[in-house]
Amino acid sequence: MSSDYIPHMMVDFLIYRKVAADKCKGGVEDDKKYKPTMTDCPVLPPGDMRLESSATTGATTTGTNVTFYFRQGKGSKTTTHYNCTFGDGHQQSMLWNDTTPGVMKFTHQFLKAGTYHVTVQATNQKGQASVALPLTVEDRIVDLEVELPRGALQNEPSVFTAIPVFGLDNGNTQDLKQTHFIWQFSHQETPTLSWNGTVSFKYSEPGNYTVHVTAVNAVSSYHKALTVRVYGELVVVQLWFENLPLEVPPSLLINRIIFRRSFEKAVVKEISEKKILGTEVGEIQAAMLLKEPLRVDVVILPPTVNKNKITATQVAQKLIDAVAAHNLSIPLGSIDTVTPTKAVIVKDSTPGGSSHKRNLVPVFVAVPVAVITVLVMGLIVIYYRKKFVLNQNAYRLLRANEQADRLLDSPDEDDDDPMLDSGPAINTAQRTEEDDAVPAFGDG
Structure with a gap:
């Protein structure tokens, strides 16, 4: 390199360095050698992923576009492939595209009511990870058909049935497990809650009464008030x-x-x-x-x-x-x-x-059954009472025998009297005169 350009190549540390130049020998030829080159960053496995949706309550209406927000806190993004399954048979493959910094957005529309699990799986050459989000999709209630008891009688249960009409009806009503009904009857302080749409209520007097019913699901509600006539x-x-x-x-x-x-x-x-x-x-x-x-x-x-x-x-x-x-x-x-x-x-x-x-058949059946039951119970009581008395007598006899055996086998502890003394021994060789004076039996 020419010495004329040496002062221009010095740096603050007063050392020399080579730079690409077109005025010195070898400068143009060495341009590629000293240009910075792009090097791929090391690939890291994905992790710390989160998935959210525009349905903040976890439920959305059938036919509505739902926006999903995906975030990845760790791992490589540009070299990672993302596959999303929506649980309704549809899926979507994506590469990282964050129009909003740090957030990748995508949308989907569910056409049938149900509960779905939306899953995003991230895969690269170093590993894979997944995150799932449950989502409930329901039809909006647009009408409510209430079947009133046409033959409502006083003091008898009257059955009421509510059938919701949904916005997207394909011939069958939506699964009613996600729908509940609130009933309010006349002269009733506390409303009645039902999950199958059917309740019963008893009126004590004939007349016209108002019935309020509200059908509620996660995305809508519908109220209706009707009049029921109760007859005598x-x-x-x-x-x-x-x-x-x-x-x-x-x-x-x-x-x-x-x-x-x-x-x-x-x-x-x-x-x-x-x-x-x-x-x-x-x-x-x-x-x-x-x-x-x-x-x-x-x-x-x-x-x-x-x-x-x-x-x-x-x-x-x-x-x-x-x-x-x-x-x-x-x-x-x-x-x-x-x-x-x-x-x-x-x-x-x-x-x-x-x-x-009056239906007398139950009476004709119940009376003989009751009589037979009483007789059987009486016989059982007599049998067990007699058996109890016999067992008591046998027990008393056994106790008496045991006491008698105990008295015979054990010594008498209360008998402290000394045994009788047989007196001094009689020596026949030493007889006194007095003894001789006593006449013997049989002597004259």
Whole structure:
């Protein structure tokens, strides 16, 4: 290198260094040699990963775009491959892209209600790690269909059923495990909570009562207030149909509800206009259950004006006779009609009705069973009492024998008297004169 340029190459430490230059010998040729070169950083395994979502409560609505936020605190990012599975059969492969510093974003839309586990797996040549986030997806409640007891009687449990209508209905209702219902009945201080949509309540007096019900899930709620009429007397007749277009093909829930309401009105209209039940008929109501679409309950109330003193039971019998004679056909639209195949009285609370008649069968069964039970218990008591007395006598005899044996075997500790002395020994060789003076027995 030329010495003319030496002063320009000195540094603060007063030493020389080589630099690429185009004015000295070998400067251009050595350009590549002294240029800085890029070296790959060492690859580290991923770790300290976090996954969050825009659904801060852990639940989101069906069909809504959910944004996920992924963070990685440790390990290499640019050389790491990321694979995300959403739990609904879809997955997404990604490379690190942090438009927001330190955060990688991606979105997904869930089209079906359920609980999903969103998982991100990070993999590079040094290792792999994963992080998961549970997410609940539910349909929004847009309506609430409440099945009221058309035949609500005083002092008898009345059954209420609430069926929620969801925003994205594909023919079946959403799994109701995630939905709960809050019921508020008249004169009830504490609301009733149910998880299956069905509750029962007993009214003590006839009249009109208001029922409030609210369906709640993680993403929505829907409230409805209805009026239920409670009667003192009525008759319920069930009409059975073999086939209704409600079942084939399966339709949307909202369509089933619309069909149900229109069919109930058609049943009442057909019975009233043809005067099948006669002129002296009280109010008639019809109820079709969504869970049993082939059955319609017809509620017949006692006549308000009753010149001939006809009962509601007799009116119901006229309906049964009309069905048996195929005189009742319910129109479906302008052409089709359906005919009930069977009619049965299932409830009769009128005086003399089946609901007021006492069923004596349980009495005839219970009385003999009770008598036999008492006799058997008496025999058992007598047997065990006699056995107890015999055991007591045997025990006393055994105790007496044991005491007698103990007295014979043990010495008498209380006998302290000395044994009798037999007196001094008699020496026959030394007899005294006095002894000789005593006459012997037998001497004269």
